[in-house]
Amino acid sequence: MVMNKVGRDIPKEYADQFGIYEGELAHISDYQEASRVIKPVKPRDEKLVGSIREAIEKTGLQDGMTISFHHHFREGDFVMNMVLDEIAKMGIKNISIAPSSIANVHEPLIDHIKNGVVTNITSSGLRDKVGAAISAGIMENPVVIRSHGGRARAIAAGDVHIDVAFLGAPSSDAYGNANGTKGKATCGSLGYAMIDAKYADQVVIITDTLVPYPNTPISIPQTDVDYVVVVDAIGDPAGIAKGATRFTKNPKELIIAEYASKVITNSPYYKEGFSFQTGTGGAALAVTRFMREQMLKDNIKARFALGGITNAMVELLQEGLVEKIIDVQDFDHPSAVSLGENANHYEIDANMYASPFSKGAVINQLDTAILSALEVDTDFNVNVITGSDGVIRGASGGHSDTSMACKMSLVISPLVRGRIPTFVEHVNTVVTPGNSVDVVVTEIGVAINPLRQDLIEHFKNIDIPQFTIKELQEKAYGIVGTPDAIQYGDKVVAVIEYRDGSLIDVVRNV
């Protein structure tokens, strides 16, 4: 075991393989960018093939290779299941999959794991049954959890080399120019897929809407694409927006949102031309609404809003309260429409969004961000990956990226959820180190990280109750009692990469 800088013991085997977390910027240095093997496409060559099977055959996919997918269709994704089913039917085994994330809809993956088709996984997260199966120990090799910026980093640095990327595209022409704003299952930005397209040796575009050449706007260009397959349906539009756009009526969440908005609009960063990311989820959407009111009152406009985009943000753009939206992912249909129609709503890839190894990500220019948490501990460490039972059910997302890079990160969370404390002595799993978290916002008030004495000084007269993080934990325990320790097994079922590729934690079987 080797202890890393957030006090987590990392088994030597994994510490040797990945390195251990030693601080937010400890492992950032010059590197040779990874590159792909390109098969040039000659004049008169065609890319359109008749089926997913034919595409797999043409790529020469073999046992042991790495394939990737994107998660822009979220719970509406048909692509990963279709491709893995075909690979399984073809008898190909020992495949590593590197989707940008995995959703509930990917439950068939469990059988592919059990049958030896899929033997390695890297993902931002795992949900429900897949997460439970992984936590139960069905895989020999641990899943590698990477943040969105960390995934872009891993691909650019060659830690993940994608042999074939299977990328669902709401629209494409027969030469592979693809976007997410036209078609039957529009998902908006293809920001995560764009990375795979650039670095994978071979790229297969899978679409249900073939359009005349040249398809524009071009999110994934023909120069990144080897084959194009047309299928009946790539995704379910309802699933793409599932669960994201609900505006909360929960009084606790509304108070949290109001406090978070107040922190932002009273912060030193709130001024004409500021920038913010609020993300998705009920409380986050409510923050956007409260901020809107204050911005109107103060006649202050934001230069840009970032991140996973929702209709709430699009409305600010349309109202002129936000000058530009910089968009790596959309969570609902109105956002996808806006991306296609509004020149000030601009698509970027995950590398530009959040990679710590890029020549400067957009999050580096971000003033403030709202982030969620499953658990926060008394060192401000945040867990967004495992539940209170130790089972993997969340996703790393852009959490560690954004909280580190922006000027003021807010982690919002109720004190307890049901009979489970959110504020704990030690989080089950560290995804984001406490150093990156500036302000924690709950329904009873806020705690400011002592590392940010400037903020403590700035906010000393703000009209919100203030606590230490220890006090928040004690209050949570006071309500629901001290939680029982989780009984983990000995098997490491997932390793948690910090955004720089080093290990910040591991998850054991339950």
Next chain:
Amino acid sequence: MVMNKVGRDIPKEYADQFGIYEGELAHISDYQEASRVIKPVKPRDEKLVGSIREAIEKTGLQDGMTISFHHHFREGDFVMNMVLDEIAKMGIKNISIAPSSIANVHEPLIDHIKNGVVTNITSSGLRDKVGAAISAGIMENPVVIRSHGGRARAIAAGDVHIDVAFLGAPSSDAYGNANGTKGKATCGSLGYAMIDAKYADQVVIITDTLVPYPNTPISIPQTDVDYVVVVDAIGDPAGIAKGATRFTKNPKELIIAEYASKVITNSPYYKEGFSFQTGTGGAALAVTRFMREQMLKDNIKARFALGGITNAMVELLQEGLVEKIIDVQDFDHPSAVSLGENANHYEIDANMYASPFSKGAVINQLDTAILSALEVDTDFNVNVITGSDGVIRGASGGHSDTSMACKMSLVISPLVRGRIPTFVEHVNTVVTPGNSVDVVVTEIGVAINPLRQDLIEHFKNIDIPQFTIKELQEKAYGIVGTPDAIQYGDKVVAVIEYRDGSLIDVVRNV
């Protein structure tokens, strides 16, 4: 000496280094894409530096390195001279320069060559005094002439590795997001520069119009940029459009344009949804005008127009006769404005435009293209680089790329220019092999390449006089006499790469 497939003797030294031309697709194979060394930019790092000198110092530019520039400012470019002057002042020597092209305005380069500051050059072309100086033999090493697609190929394949790209940008924010459609010296598309930005180890954006972050649209993203410098002026808008937009009143050129338009609109490719590239120059612009009339008459619309874009093309877009413009370079101000304002006017990079090593260039999808010539010989070989005196004064441009890849290439040229025959027994320098040329159009009629029996059959009843290419040459000699042979020296002053990187010819000193 080794003879290549167009019958040119290539000195063994260069044949060994580059390989020799062996056919249009002989050297196209899978390859590992080149990559750059990236210096990650951390949160709070700034890219804005105070001067070009400071930027050069920060990049650590040293003797022997390779730097690049783009030629989107054409005769209005200030950037290359500014940077080379500063490099010379700093005492740095033995620099290789890899601009996408070199214009008359770069005459100061001659002194930098003489003083040992610049010792290697690769470029699409050389004009006037720089061309004359190179042809006189002032450099020890031959200039490497590459087509636009060939340059993109060379960079992607690692034949050219750019240590530092100095890229003039009409507008940029302080983090390096740059475009060519806003600012004081708008040039429109930054298609050639986008390649350098992606592959160069370090990129310096030089702008005279710094805008608030984030600058959009983003032609060159912050993730490709290391430093940003603001100067008083990067270029002269008048020079950018110089010589390009003249509409011909020359009766010979008008007849050529009328014949070319007739060939296209009577070809098997002329139908709803066809595509074309007409390029610049008086006759090419006139072709566009004649085609417009015919398209209106036939109620036929083009799906896309490609290439160096002029106002003539933009008008077709606005009229709805062309659905989309795919734009790697703009030749006048209205085109730059259109790129900034019209979503159907779409910017692409040189790799996507024309690289034979890409996963499919747009020219592979092109129906027909109009190309110019300084000389055409009886094998249909075309020279666009040396004058009748053997002096370098032209540019390879997209000539060999487009003529090879499109379905029907038209080379338009008057039979003679002054007392100089355009049609000759053997061109001074082969840039485009005869195999790639389908139809030659002159003021007296056309010659169709015997390799295109399908076109000879198709056009047998067209209302244009038809000749063999030999007859055109004999008629030209009949008018102006047999040209005297050029007295070349023994020194190779330039090597001409075919688009695949092999040598199709060399140019000796005069």
